[in-house]
Amino acid sequence: MKSYPLPYTEFVKRMKSGGLTGLKCLDCSGYIIPPNAVCPECGSSHLETHSFSKNGTLRTFTVIRVGPTGFQVPYVVALAELAEGPWVMGNVVDIDPAKADMAIIGKTVSIGYRLVPNEGGEGPDEGLAFTFAIQE
Amino acid sequence: MREVIVLGAGMTPFGNSDQSQKEMFARAAIEAAEDARVEAKDLQALFIGNVLGGFEEGQINIAPFLAAEIGMPLTAPSARFESACASATVAIRHGVLMVASGVYDLVLVGGTERTTIMGTPLATRTFAMGSHSEYERFSGITFPGVFAMAAHLYAHKYDIPLDRLKRSMARVAVKNHHNGTMNPLAHFRKEISVETVLEGPMIADPLQLYDCCPFSDGAAALVIGAADKFKGHASKPISVAGVGQGSAGAVYAHRDITRVKAREASIKEAYRQAGIGPADVDVCELHDCFTIAEILAIEGLGFFEFGQGSDAVDRGDTALEGSIPINPSGGLKAKGHPIGATGAAQTYEIVKQLRGECGERQVDGAKIGVVDTLGGDFSTVCNLVLRRN
Numbered sequence: 304m305k306s307y308p309l310p311y312t313e314f315v316k317r318m319k320s321g322g323l324t325g326l327k328c329l330d331c332s333g334y335i336i337p338p339n340a341v342c343p344e345c346g347s348s349h350l351e352t353h354s355f356s357k358n359g360t361l362r363t364f365t366v367i368r369v370g371p372t373g374f375q376v377p378y379v380v381a382l383a384e385l386a387e388g389p390w391v392m393g394n395v396v397d398i399d400p401a402k403a404d405m406a407i408i409g410k411t412v413s414i415g416y417r418l419v420p421n422e423g424g425e426g427p428d429e430g431l432a433f434t435f436a437i438q439e
Numbered sequence: 440m441r442e443v444i445v446l447g448a449g450m451t452p453f454g455n456s457d458q459s460q461k462e463m464f465a466r467a468a469i470e471a472a473e474d475a476r477v478e479a480k481d482l483q484a485l486f487i488g489n490v491l492g493g494f495e496e497g498q499i500n501i502a503p504f505l506a507a508e509i510g511m512p513l514t515a516p517s518a519r520f521e522s523a524c525a526s527a528t529v530a531i532r533h534g535v536l537m538v539a540s541g542v543y544d545l546v547l548v549g550g551t552e553r554t555t556i557m558g559t560p561l562a563t564r565t566f567a568m569g570s571h572s573e574y575e576r577f578s579g580i581t582f583p584g585v586f587a588m589a590a591h592l593y594a595h596k597y598d599i600p601l602d603r604l605k606r607s608m609a610r611v612a613v614k615n616h617h618n619g620t621m622n623p624l625a626h627f628r629k630e631i632s633v634e635t636v637l638e639g640p641m642i643a644d645p646l647q648l649y650d651c652c653p654f655s656d657g658a659a660a661l662v663i664g665a666a667d668k669f670k671g672h673a674s675k676p677i678s679v680a681g682v683g684q685g686s687a688g689a690v691y692a693h694r695d696i697t698r699v700k701a702r703e704a705s706i707k708e709a710y711r712q713a714g715i716g717p718a719d720v721d722v723c724e725l726h727d728c729f730t731i732a733e734i735l736a737i738e739g740l741g742f743f744e745f746g747q748g749s750d751a752v753d754r755g756d757t758a759l760e761g762s763i764p765i766n767p768s769g770g771l772k773a774k775g776h777p778i779g780a781t782g783a784a785q786t787y788e789i790v791k792q793l794r795g796e797c798g799e800r801q802v803d804g805a806k807i808g809v810v811d812t813l814g815g816d817f818s819t820v821c822n823l824v825l826r827r828n
Contacts, residue, residue: 311573337574343692363595363696365587366644367579371564374579382588382691390694392575403644408595419577424564430577 308350309338315431318416325389327353334387357414359383361407361435362390366400373422379403383412383435393433411438440539442666444676445825447475448787449660453775454626455555456656460492460501463658464551465508467783471547472509475662475673479510482662483543485517486534488526488550489779492519494565495553505551521779523569524728525814526550527659528782528821532682534663535823539679544668549660550780562654566778569815571689580690583651585816586729587643589696593731596697597746605645607749608730609636612649612772614758615727619769621800626655626775636730650730655775659783661790675794680807681712681824690816702739702813702820710741713824715807717741720763722792722802724785725811726820727770733757736811737765740822764802767792782812786823793827 308326314337317324325336330347336355341348364381367374379395391414395403412435419430449470451463458466464487472479485506492498502517511517520530527550534548554562566582594604613633619625631649639648663679670676685701685708687693693700710716717740725740727733734748742763743751751757757765768774768788771781789808791797810823 337571337689337691339688339692343688363588363592365584365591365646366641367581367584368641368643369559369563369583370579370581371567372560378579380578380580380584380588382592382696384694390691392571392578392580392689392691394578405591405595405601408591419579421577425568426572430573432577432579 307340309352314338318431323355323357323414324352325355326350334389336385336389336391356386359385359412359414359435361395361410361412361437364395364403364407366403373424381435383414385414391433393435395437396434397436407437412436413438441541443535443538443663443679444666444670444673445661445679445790446477446664446669446673446676447471447473447662448790449474450624450784450787451657452624453655453657453777453784456553460489460496460498460551460553460658461504461508463656464505464549464660467549467658468509468547468660471660471662477545477662480512482511482515482545482547484515484534484537484546485511486530486546486548487517487519488530488782489519489552490521490523490526491552491554491565491778494561495556522819523814524726524778524781525812525819525821526779526782528786528810528812528823529684529819531661531782531786531823532684532821535679535682538663538665545662545664547660547662549658549783551658552777552779553656554654554777555656575689575691581643583643583646583729585690586731587646589735590645590731592695593697599749601645604749605637606633607752608650608734609633610752611727611730611733612636615766615770615772618759618767618800619773621798622769622774625769625773626653627773646729652728652771652776655777657775657777657784658780659787661783661786676828677790677793678826678828679823680826681709683707683709683822685820687818693817696817697735698745699735699739699813699817699820701817702736702811705820705822706740709822709824713826715824719807720809721805721807722764722767722789723809723811724766724768724770724788726813727766727772728776728813732813733765733770740809740811759800759802767797767800767802782810782821785810785812789825793825
């Protein structure tokens, strides 16, 4: 590995230009998102950037009622499995948290992102969160 | 590798303390040294778990302060270990390996933490620092939130109606609170009912307040040493028969979070070293930071099949008089959870259980005990297998 394959700042830049870019392993053909230094499946560092489909399936969720400083509760956090295989954590948007129940597990979602101001926390001034919009 | 024994154990009451982390640790450490019948000047190293001392008291590099506090010699190295809630167990394992490999003969290990001074907003923010700081944190995920997602996934995966799973989870809390009533050092010492749990405020669906362990203050310490040098010295030596530690990455990288991969790797190694299997274990202190966490752990440690943990709880298999008593101390749930001290307190309980010193919460005839401590969002698990000779 000459340099980190897809650094966070580059990942965010590509999301802002409308893409969902991750990595593909040239050795085992596995898909990797968010980026990792090597393929989590086979350890290979022969990786290339890959454009992901933005389609996924909601696998589990919670409604946060007591949140960290700077987050307005309630809101929904979930894990979605992308069509390519990897799972990502994000927020289910366009849903009333009061109506988030077990029935949303298994729903098809479209993957997006939102920028979140980092209010009083450590690290950069803003961060990125994936968003999941349930497709009816 | 040399055989390592626990010579002495000490622990403060858990709960809300007005004492500093150094003061609490000093009490636990001196109790452990007295129990071991050794002098602080004879301790050759200190390995300590402490997670958020910088946020709690503005204190970093706490280990040498603790060593000086109890009169350890200048020649004794001391270091803080940070592996979130598993910090103390990781520190203990490190000390065990140092003694086993012959570097030291006598070592002090333990943990100290004063979480309550932070208040809930800062505590919630700092506890969430166990999530991936770039790709998870800004979703607003919390520590309960991660386990809440595990609970929903568990119900879905094993096709258990959520209401039924929640009642099983509530029974974990009822059992651990019951055990806590018999532990004079526990944070909570009151009985609760399934209804108490199900009527509590929602924290992260489906986890309600009584599904969650408290933030606590406290410290615990153990003196460990080489068996060939100290076996006759300790009145009731307890052997460290096996240790394990596993490392995994972010929550998203786990995918199916009903299976804690770091635990499965860690306990396999600890059992292998001890030459035992889960059926040989008499008593276990495991990481019940949330009620669902205990169900995942009794499966991951091999006591029950995957997907069968909630039924085992319903049958009472994990109660004091059950087939595998889990968390006789009251667990994190009732004994309390001073994060950097938790693993040392779990080890303290197993040592006392194997010595037969636990009074009305004693597991009859316990000879082999397991410690299970989870750090962060499934990313670190550290296990110890202890045995009475």
